[in-house]
Each structure stands twice: as C-alpha cells, then as structure tokens.
Amino acid sequence: METQKQKKSFGQWIKTSITIRMLMVGILILVLLIPLSYIKNLIQERAYRQEEVVKEINQKWGNEVLLYGPVLKIPYQIHSLKKTWDDKTKAYNEEDIITIKHAFFFPNTLDIKSKIESETLGRSIYESVVYTADMKIKGSFESPNFDIQDIKDEDILWNKATVIINSTNLKGIKSNLELNIGNNAYPLRSRYIQNSNTNTLETKFLKENSLPKDQAISFNLDLVINGSEQLRFIPVGRETNVSMVSNWASPSFNGNYLPNTKTKEITENGFKADWKVLQINREFEQEFFGELPYINSSAFGVKLLIPVDEYQKSERASKYGYLVIALTFLVFFLIQTISKIDIHPFQYLMIGLALTMFYTLLISISEHSSFLYAYMIAGFSVVILISMYAKAILKSIKFMGFVAASLAALYTFIFVIIQLENYALLVGSIGLFLILGSIMMISRRIDWKND
Template structure:
C-alpha cells in the first residue's frame, strides 16, 4: 500500500515538474521578447543617428569615355553611326595606414542601453603608380577623361561629423557621395592637375560616429591598422584577429597588418562587391546591419574581409538570464531531490503541493533576476534575487520539514545550488566541467546518504534497523 502511494506521489511530482517546465518556458519567451526589444532599440538609435560603421577606402576613380564611329554597309549604302562607351577606372592604394581612437558614447532608448562610439580616424594612403587610371581605347576611338577623384565609403554617412583631405600640404575640397554605384554612402574629393606618372600620397582626418560595431576593409596591397578605445570589453571580429593587442580596465589598443597575399578585399572592391557587416560574437547578440546593396552590374557578392571590433557588454542581462533559464529544469530537479532526501532522512512527509510551492519559488527567481538586471548590474541583481529566494525557501522549509535545523539545512543546500549556478554562468569554457562535477557530487551524496535504506521495507528502514531507528530525528 505504501509502495503504491509512493508511486502515485512520484507521478504527481512528475506532473508538477512539467508544470514548472511550462512556467520556465514562458519566462524564456519573455527573455526573448526583451532581447527583441533591445535589438529594436539598437535599430531605433541607428535610424535616428548612425548605425554600425564599416569604412572602405580611400580608392581612386577616374570617369572616362570613348567615342567612335561604327561603319555598316558597303558602297552607296555605307552608314556611319556614332558610338560612345562610358567607363570608370579604379585604383586601390599600395600602402594604407589607419590610426584611430574611438571612445564610447552610450545612448539610451527607455530601459535599453546601446553602446556607441565617437572619435577620429586618420588614414594615409600611398599609390606608387597611377597607371591603372590611364585609359585604353578598345575601339580606336577618341578618349576623354575627367580629373581623378578619391573616395571613401562608409556604411552610414550620417556618422561623418567632419572630414579633412590633404594631398601633401594642399587641402582638397570634400564633397558628399562617392560617385560609386556599389558604395553610394561616403565622400569624395577631386584631384585637379594630378600627374599620372608620379606617385601619390593622400591623408584623411575623419571625425566619425557609430554604434557598437566598427570595421575596416583592407582594400590595399598592404594595410596597417591601429585602433584604440576606452571600451574595456572589445570583441574582435572580421576575418583577421589583431596581431597584437592590449586590453585592461582603461580600454584596449589593437594592431592589424594584412597584405594582398592574405586577402581578396582589393579584388572584391574593384569588382564592386557590397560592403560587409561586422561579424559579432553570436553569444553576445546579433549584429544590427542594413541589408547590403547589390554590387555593380547586378553583382550580389559581399566583400569577404574586414578588420573589426564590437563594443560588447560582457554581462548582457538577457544573454545571462537566458543561460540561467537553460539550467532551470536541472535546478528545480536538484531542489526536489534535496527536499525528497530530507523528507526521507527526517521521516517528515512533504505534500506535492509543498513541492509545487517550492518549485514556483525557484522559477520566480529567474523572473526576479531578469527584472532586476534591467536596472542594476547583473551580479547585484543575482545576489538580490538569490537572497530573496533563499530567505523565502529557508522560512518555508522550516515549517515544511518541521524543525528550524532542517529548514536551515535546506536553505544551505539551496544556497549551494545558487552559488553553483552563478559559477556556471560566469565560466564559459569550464561550464560543462563544473556542471558535470556538480551533478556527480549530488549523485554521490544521494547514494551515500541512502546506501543503508531498504527501499522494499516500509518507511524506508534498513533490514538491520527497527522502524523507529530508521526514521529517527534528523
């Protein structure tokens, strides 16, 4: 009869666990909803000011045309038709040096914070030869060309606060737009009286504003990039990691060096491929970026390579809450095991409704953690939510188990579980090891404490113990 009651209790506890699982799923949907609202806040800031920036250039362009006459027919029927071909010649630098300082400038949309940056980016580009800008007549016609121009493209031109371009000591007039079909957003400057048989050096000073992500396309034969910021938690993306970097509480400094032997960016740019986005760490959140524009002549390719970083919050409250909820079911099962073990050792019967109330207190911890973390730091939010849950469970456990000592012991077990969960959330690489070790330790403890129990005997007493001894007073 007692075995039948035990099995019915286990079935009811299984139903309670499924009910709590549904509660956890609903809280998980709420976390997803808040993450979507965070992304909507990013999109709103990007629409109102400036979004993530990817910088391409400088690159030289020269618009040319060829005029000729095509002849058709013979004798008296001969016909001459004027023809014209318009084309653009382009040249990427032989050497490109980038030196930039982009410090954080946080923006807010309601409860949501969006990381932005503002600063100066200095470019120095050198062309050893401008032979690529000399046109060749394909139809033996008359060639005419405009003065060369230099262009710099960005993802969002609204982030260009101020730009200065110099050819040697000569300041050039900066105009909006690039004149390039594939990269319409940016700036250009004409290069009047530029000799095509001489090397060229241009320098740029760009005051730039952007949001979260920044990248540079290494469209040169040799590219050197040096970036610094006061943001202490960068996530380096793109196709190349920095050759050297320094990261501390004051910020970071990183250096890249890429040659055309290692990147297809110069060829991609000359082919008119679209600007890429910045590949962000997937655990830190999806990058916001507009859809790339189609490339020249309908090409839909995207420039493959960037040198990039993202201003990622290492303790994103929604990412951390989502990770915590993934451990939620295991967390509740371990708590039920603890209650069942105390019930077995103490001889105090615990009703399934009491299990349900304990489980609800555990699940509400995750909702409390989510709501607090939107206003406070994650560590403080976790401490407050865990403290509230531990206090409630200890208070309730005292009445549920019939003794203050047992209630305090139950509270201590719950405290260990919360501490273990916090360790799991903060140890990305060792999370599996720590979690497995915790489960093994719990199983070992249960097996050690119940090793003398005769599960076929009434009230769980051992074969060697009388009933009153087996129940005891824990």
C-alpha cells in the same frame, strides 16, 4: 466488512506508497514547466526590447562605421565595331560604338590613425555604447597601369578622373570633408548608387596636377564621425597601416585581420591597437575594371562591447530551472521517505512556485543592478522562503538546515557554471556526477520492500 478493509488498505497504500509519491513529484515537475516556459519567454521579450532600444539609440547617434577607400576612379572608352548592310550601296557600313567604363585603382599606401572617444547612452534602463572617431587618413596613389587591359592612352579620360570613398554611415560625419591631393583640396559630395550597401562620397574632377600620370601623388583627409558598436576598415592599400587609441576598456577585435600582438594594449583606461595588412595578405588585387567589387568580407577593426549582458546570463540561468526544481523536489522526497513525514502535493506545488520566482526576481533586479547582486538577492530570498516553509511542514530545524544548505549549494553551483565559458561543460559534468553520487548514497536508506 472485508470490502471496507480492502478500501482502507488500498487508500493507505496510495498514501504511503513510494512509487505513488514519485509519480506525483514527476507530474508536479511537468506542471511547473509551464511557468518556467513563460519566464523564459519573458526574458527573451526583455532582451528583444533591449535590442530595439539600442538600435534606436544607434540610429540617432550614428550606426557602425565601415570605411572603404579612398579609391581613384578613372573613366575610359571601349570601342566596338558595328556593321550594318546598306541596300543602296550594296555594302556594309561600319560604325564605331563607344562605351564609357570606369577603372578603379587602390592606393599604394594607406595609413589611418584613429582616436576613439567612447561613451554610453541610456534610455530608461537600457544602454548602448557609442563613440566619436577622429581619423587622420593619408596615403598615395601610384601611376595607374592600363596596359593589363590593353587600353590605349587616347582612350583614358584623365580629365574625368575622381576619387571616391565608401562608408556605411554618412549620417554620423561631423566635419566638412576635404580630400587634399597634391596641392589641391577637393570637397567630398555624397552620391547615390542604387542597390548599394554603402554610401559613396566623391570628389569633383581632379585637376591636371592632382593626377598620378607619371609619378605617385600623395593625399590626406581628416574625418570626424559618430558611430556605434563597431569601427572597421577595408585594407585597400598595397600596404595598409591602421592604429587605434580609445578610452573603451572592453574591445573585441574582429574581422579578417587581428592587431599586432606586440603592440596591442588593453587596460582599465582603454586600449591601443595596430594593424598592418599587405596586398599579399588579401584576397583581391590592386585594380578593377568595370565596377568596384564588394569586398566587405575583408574588413577588420574593433567592436566596443558592453561588458555584461544581463539578459543572456538570466536566460542561461533559466535553462537550469528544470534541474533546480527536480533536485529540490528530490531533497524533499528523500526527507519525506526516510523520516516518514507526510508532505502534501499542494506543499510541493508551493515549493515549486517559489523556485520559479527566483527567475522573475533575477531578471527584474538585474535590470537595475549587476547580475551578481541580482543573483545573490534572488537566491538568498528564495532559500530563506523555502527554508522557513520547510521548517513549518517538516517540524525540524535539522531538516530546515539541510534544505537551506542544499539550495545554497545548488544555486552556487549554477552561478559558477554560468560564469564559466571554456570549462562550463567540464565543471557541470563533475558537479552532476557528485550530486548523483550523493543521492545514491542517501537513497540506500529507503526501504523499498514495503512499497
């Protein structure tokens, strides 16, 4: 008889113990980490799929454009003396070994005016921003200085001089390219260079009256090219001036040099920007002997951004999933403990699964609408579902309203944090401090003595 009473009292203690309830809630939170991790993987998978589709669109239209040039290329001879012993004459024979190398001279001035017509191309539910750039390029070459390398005039092969332009995107070129130097026009032809990150365009050998032997000579080039995401230039001119006009309203200016803040203009109809880069601002000189250097790190330009990345925001929202589940369970735990209403572990599990459904709704709706609308629809659906369920298990409209208000405030708080960038940590810390303070005040009503 006494044993049965002990079993009954032990069973009753298990049922009413606050400590046991807390352990149960904690275990359920850990269990719900499994579907949350699957949801985060789903968001990442969809984001990767978006990147693949965007890359495919860009490859067919034209990848990003990086322009390097024009550059004057002049070959020259290097002499080396080779001595060989002749047993017959008992003397050394001397042979002049000639090696051909190239000198590269950057323009004295380089002016680029670019008009960028942008648009979005879509495939299924994914979009990429592409553009067509109409560029007017002009400048001048001054007389090359070979004296710095002690190269004699007779070793300079002026008759083999050419002009080259490097670009990362030959596929996107939509106009026949002719470089006008002085009074002559030179078609640009593609030229393969092994182990190069850029594609090279080169003229045929320049005529005598196109060579800047004794005085500077001007050049100009019209270029129409399709590209995607970025348009960048390397400031090879002793003075480089670049101006851009575009109908894209969300530019990101990147690279080593930013545009002039006095002339930069961004409106809902597009942007205007101007750059001026002097030789003294660069990390490289005006001429190179031997081979053309890799100076892509000095590039500058613009990146055309899709204004909203739904997957990035959805992933940020999912990182707060643990917090949402823990705080929601805490609300039900406090209601259960204070009001003495029994809530079965299965009911906690159903509430937790409803909370995880928020993120699947968010990612699926945001693929077809804006993140704001998706967040509102998903949040409203989950709040209504859990509130109605709370009404059924708690048998109280007052508690249902408290649960609905708590969830609405929590989702609003997380939405504000997601939108913020510079102040996300500050607002999040203040919000969590206020939540903790509220929980501490409410938990004072719990009677821990009978546990």
